[in-house]
Amino acid sequence: MTRAELVREIKAKKSFLCVGLDTDIDKIPQHLLDEEDPIFSFNKAIIKATEDLCVAYKPNIAFYESYGAKGWVSLQRTWEALPKNCFSIADAKRGDIGNTSTRYAHAFFNQAVSGLGFDSITIAPYMGADSVIPFLDMPEKWAIVLALTSNVGSADFQNLTDSAGEQLFETVLKKVASWGRVDNTMFVVGATRGEALLQVRKHVPDHFLLVPGVGAQGGSLQDVCRYGMNSDCGLLVNSTRGIIYASNGRDFAERARAEALILQQEMAAELERFGIV
Amino acid sequence: MTRAELVREIKAKKSFLCVGLDTDIDKIPQHLLDEEDPIFSFNKAIIKATEDLCVAYKPNIAFYESYGAKGWVSLQRTWEALPKNCFSIADAKRGDIGNTSTRYAHAFFNQAVSGLGFDSITIAPYMGADSVIPFLDMPEKWAIVLALTSNVGSADFQNLTDSAGEQLFETVLKKVASWGRVDNTMFVVGATRGEALLQVRKHVPDHFLLVPGVGAQGGSLQDVCRYGMNSDCGLLVNSTRGIIYASNGRDFAERARAEALILQQEMAAELERFGIV
Numbered sequence: 001m002t003r004a005e006l007v008r009e010i011k012a013k014k015s016f017l018c019v020g021l022d023t024d025i026d027k028i029p030q031h032l033l034d035e036e037d038p039i040f041s042f043n044k045a046i047i048k049a050t051e052d053l054c055v056a057y058k059p060n061i062a063f064y065e066s067y068g069a070k071g072w073v074s075l076q077r078t079w080e081a082l083p084k085n086c087f088s089i090a091d092a093k094r095g096d097i098g099n100t101s102t103r104y105a106h107a108f109f110n111q112a113v114s115g116l117g118f119d120s121i122t123i124a125p126y127m128g129a130d131s132v133i134p135f136l137d138m139p140e141k142w143a144i145v146l147a148l149t150s151n152v153g154s155a156d157f158q159n160l161t162d163s164a165g166e167q168l169f170e171t172v173l174k175k176v177a178s179w180g181r182v183d184n185t186m187f188v189v190g191a192t193r194g195e196a197l198l199q200v201r202k203h204v205p206d207h208f209l210l211v212p213g214v215g216a217q218g219g220s221l222q223d224v225c226r227y228g229m230n231s232d233c234g235l236l237v238n239s240t241r242g243i244i245y246a247s248n249g250r251d252f253a254e255r256a257r258a259e260a261l262i263l264q265q266e267m268a269a270e271l272e273r274f275g276i277v
Numbered sequence: 278m279t280r281a282e283l284v285r286e287i288k289a290k291k292s293f294l295c296v297g298l299d300t301d302i303d304k305i306p307q308h309l310l311d312e313e314d315p316i317f318s319f320n321k322a323i324i325k326a327t328e329d330l331c332v333a334y335k336p337n338i339a340f341y342e343s344y345g346a347k348g349w350v351s352l353q354r355t356w357e358a359l360p361k362n363c364f365s366i367a368d369a370k371r372g373d374i375g376n377t378s379t380r381y382a383h384a385f386f387n388q389a390v391s392g393l394g395f396d397s398i399t400i401a402p403y404m405g406a407d408s409v410i411p412f413l414d415m416p417e418k419w420a421i422v423l424a425l426t427s428n429v430g431s432a433d434f435q436n437l438t439d440s441a442g443e444q445l446f447e448t449v450l451k452k453v454a455s456w457g458r459v460d461n462t463m464f465v466v467g468a469t470r471g472e473a474l475l476q477v478r479k480h481v482p483d484h485f486l487l488v489p490g491v492g493a494q495g496g497s498l499q500d501v502c503r504y505g506m507n508s509d510c511g512l513l514v515n516s517t518r519g520i521i522y523a524s525n526g527r528d529f530a531e532r533a534r535a536e537a538l539i540l541q542q543e544m545a546a547e548l549e550r551f552g553i554v
Contacts, residue, residue, distance in 0.1 A: 062380035062381045065380070065391070068349055069347075069353065093371065093401070095370060097430075103340055103343045104342065107345070113343060114343055115345040124403045125433075126401045128428065130428050153375075157448065157449065158405070165440075168434065171434065
């Protein structure tokens with residue numbers, strides 16, 4: 001998906017919501033366990049219930065991989081069920097030396113080879129340029145690189161300050177931005193640190209940011225918009241547990257829709273406040 | 278596998294060789310392409326030809342994942358074919374927030390769930406403590422954390438120096454060592470920088486190091502031993518292309534064995550020189 005197409009979807013739906021598909025067999029409604037592929041059945045229902053309210057879906061690959069080859073089949077079916085007007089994110093946190101990163105790019109981007117044709121993949125930057133650049137080589141595909149994450153451990157390395165006073169996540173933003181473009185690179189920036197977005201925007205004013213941590217993890221949507229929104233919106237805000245596990249009864253899809261709708265309406269208000277729609 | 282068992286194997290085989298299984302359908306001998314699962318057939322033959330000469334195998338997960346569910350089946354078969362007296366490494370470079378890292382641990386360690394029961398997995402440290410610790414929770418399982426890698430891009434972030442004069446890879450070594458123990462944590466340190474091993478050993482004298490980059494990538498085995506060996510050997514030196522692609526004819530397994538034997542004999546000499554065997 002191109003950046004122009006993504007921005008068009010955001011304006012049309014008045015939403016920059018990304019729904020996380022961290023689908024856990026132990027958390028989905030009991031009645032689905034009788035289905036042939038409960039994980040896919042759950043995802044399909046969640047997608048159907050939310051597709052007009054969100055612009056992106058983000059399966060967390062660990063949740064599929066932990067079931068081995070069977071999980072990979074559920075992932076492939078899920079990818080096939082994603083509406084083509086939604087931006088798809090393989091939340092895989094991959095990254096390796098060049099020839100191996102090229103393999104991972106094929107795994108998630110090249111449907112003819114792997115069965116999966118995601119628009120984007122999340123990337124860990126620790127191994128540097130040759131671990132990131134192979135993900136930037138395919139047209140309309142995106143690398144979403146970890147910069148400042150929302151977990152407790154993020155401070156262990158991401159906030160280390162170099163001799164010039166720059167934090168590691170800032171160096172990551174600047175270097176990675178120089179390897180790609182604003183139409184093939186995004187960054188992960190946690191919502192739990194609203195004001196940190198200000199600092200992020202100093203380095204990457206025009207890039208899209210994938211923002212986890214709103215809701216269950218305590219981040220505020222208003223803060224994220226105040227400090228992070230740009231003239232193209234520039235944000236994909238992810239919510240997972242608050243939506244997909246809103247209920248574990250037979251009404252799970254309905255309740256997921258209700259939660260997604262609340263977020264979409266808050267997002268519409270923000271997009272209007274910033275004059276984007 | 279416990280540390281004591283690994284050290285025992287190293288002494289018995291006079292080898293600290295790890296064979297990388299980066300099995301690429303475009304590089305394996307043509308005649309195998311008629312088999313039902315050419316990747317597995319290739320791996321099985323390589324394992325049979327080398328298992329008495331090496332102490333570890335390291336499938337590079339990207340090479341399997343790029344074929345989707347089918348690749349995952351080849352990986353599972355390969356894992357099942359690994360001799361139980363060899364240390365198995367899932368070279369996956371995973372790492373995510375805590376609950377997701379737990380999922381990845383199950384994907385690679387918990388055979389009952391995923392079909393895979395590797396002894397260890399390679400981990401990217403960028404997300405900090407909660408991304409690493411879930412891999413340290415299972416008995417006899419190991420996290421092998423990226424510290425100083427052998428690729429060109431490694432200098433982009435790993436060599437950044439903080440205000441106290443410490444490089445990022447040193448901070449990673451120190452912090453990660455404090456989260457785990459010498460019997461459940463190893464580090465990846467590239468062989469292309471022999472003397473860098475000296476600096477690594479200042480921080481982690483007793484840990485095992487997984488060392489890629491000997492051979493095709495230009496690292497010297499003698500330098501690695503001079504600067505990196507400890508009283509338990511403390512090294513697993515990986516070779517991939519030089520062994521598994523020594524020939525792409527019908528003699529591929531035989532030629533792989535010949536190359537592995539050369540390395541094993543060099544390793545035996547080093548183990549003797551250091552008084553370990």
